[in-house]
Amino acid sequence: MRHFIYKTLAQNGAISSYTMYGPWIQTKRFVSSGLKSPEKQSLTVSYLTDSCGLSLEQAISASKVVKIRDTEKPDLLLKLFTSYGFTKTQISSLVSRHPPLILARPETNIRPKIEYFRSLGFRGPDLPKIICSDRSILLSSLEKQIIPNLDFVKDIVGTNENLVYALKHSSNVFHFNIKKVMVPNIATLRAHGVPEQHVAKLIMMQPRSLLLKTDLFKEVVCEIKEMGFEPMSRSFILAVKCMSIISKVKWEKKKEILKSFGWSENEFLSAFRVQPMLMECSEEKIRDVIDFLMNKAGLKPLDVSRCPNLFLASVERRMIPRYAVLKVLMSKGLIRNDIHLVWALNPRKQDFEKKFVTPFIEDAPEVIHAYQGKIGCDGFSN
Known part of the structure; x- marks a missing residue:
């Protein structure tokens, strides 16, 4: 398959130009002609796939902007990345996103940047992670x-x-x-x-x-x-x-979800003033939380808007187990039915357990199963 691709490229006399980013190498133009182009392209593609982990499609695309004529410098670069803990996946990602990187001078252009971030305090997996996080780090x-x-x-x-x-x-x-x-x-x-x-x-x-x-x-x-x-x-x-950091379009979509559950503009503003990070939640998370609190737990928009911290909590891991515990305790008459549910769902883990779990283990051992998520929570209303 590769032989066919290389042969086709050679027959077409493909012309490619590429710009090398950063100070490593000047812009050049390579004209494929005769039998030399397939040989050089074959080395480029095979090196990018075999040594750098690129897919054949990625390697062919990269070969249009970079030509590997010998492997000495690329080998040193890969060895350098590996010595700093870069994984094969990270190296492949870097090279596929920035093909000219493979021809960079390892000691003069790459190592000083990595060492600088190391001097700041990046250690272990954090070091390659920060280098891979932004293309401009290795290009600037x-x-x-x-x-x-x-x-x-x-x-x-x-x-x-x-x-x-x-x-x-x-x-x-x-x-x-x-x-x-x-x-x-x-x-x-x-x-x-x-x-x-x-x-x-x-x-x-x-x-x-x-x-x-x-x-x-x-x-x-x-x-x-x-x-x-x-x-x-x-x-x-x-x-x-x-x-x-949130676009106006996404901002309005999130507000519309709340309003679709009956929230007024004032209730939204009240909630946002108490907990601005509410709007950093995904649309799906906002919908899941408001659906549980209003449709399952029977709370009103005003109730929820007074405690918007709940939007930062997990429905599955926090709200449902706590809701089930309260349901058990109410059914046995161990706590009042008119408890303000929104505030009972909000406390820290230790505080909730101290108030609603530990004191009732003997009288209502079911609270343990409820708290572990083994008891459903349908049918309870505030």
């Missing part, structure tokens, strides 16, 4: 872009540990012009009175939220203030984080 200049960008972020978050924490949440800062994007957005937050420690916290939680276009970021901040958020509060930056 270490001295002119990567180090200046991360030095700027570190100046705000304070320590390498905090910087690593931020980069694990989002590595987008590598290919942005920090001075043109992040600096004005930080200035906007400061102008509205957001404390420095909250700015740092926002960067640690989601640096991508500060990479929104400056005019759009200003709109987000103003809209959050109009919703009633206080800039000095931690909930303000949680709202900024949420609104700046």
Whole structure:
């Protein structure tokens, strides 16, 4: 099959050009002609499939933008990646996404970047993971872009540990012009009175939220203030984080799900002010939670909007078992039927067990089975 593909490419006299990204190699043009092209393409394709783990289709596609004439440099590159703990899957992904990488100079262009991230505190699987997370890491200049960008972020978050924490949440800062994007957005937050420690916290939680276009970021901040958020509060930056990374289309879809269950605009705003991360939940998660709380547990929109933390909890692992426990206790008259269900479902695990499980094990041993999810929870209503 491969012989047929190579022969066909040769007969067609395929012409391919490719641009080598980064400082490793200059742009070149290769013209396939005669019998030399199939031989060189055969080496490229076979190396990419056999040594780099690309599929035949990926290798043929990559061979249009890169030509391997000998394997000395590629072998050294693969050996370098392996020495830092990169898996075959990670190496294959890197090369398939950036074929010119296979011709990079391992010691002068790749190792210094990996060592830099290692010096920040990335260890074990986290080191190759951060390198693979963003294409611009291996394509950008270490001295002119990567180090200046991360030095700027570190100046705000304070320590390498905090910087690593931020980069694990989002590595987008590598290919942005920090001075043109992040600096004005930080200035906007400061102008509205957001404390420095909250700015740092926002960067640690989601640096991508500060990479929104400056005019759009200003709109987000103003809209959050109009919703009633206080800039000095931690909930303000949680709202900024949420609104700046969710598109308007997805935002409206999530609101429509809530409204389809009878929520008013005021009930939505009340819930969002209490727990902004509500809107970071997927549409499916929001629908599952609201369906359980309103259709199964019989709660009203106002009840749920007062305790939106429940949207961050698991229906299967938390709500259903707790609901079943309360059902057992009510059926035996061990707790009042008018208990406020939404607050009974919300406490920490230890607090719920202390109040509703441990004290009743002797009088109602079924609570153990209920808490383990072995008893259904239909039929209970608030």
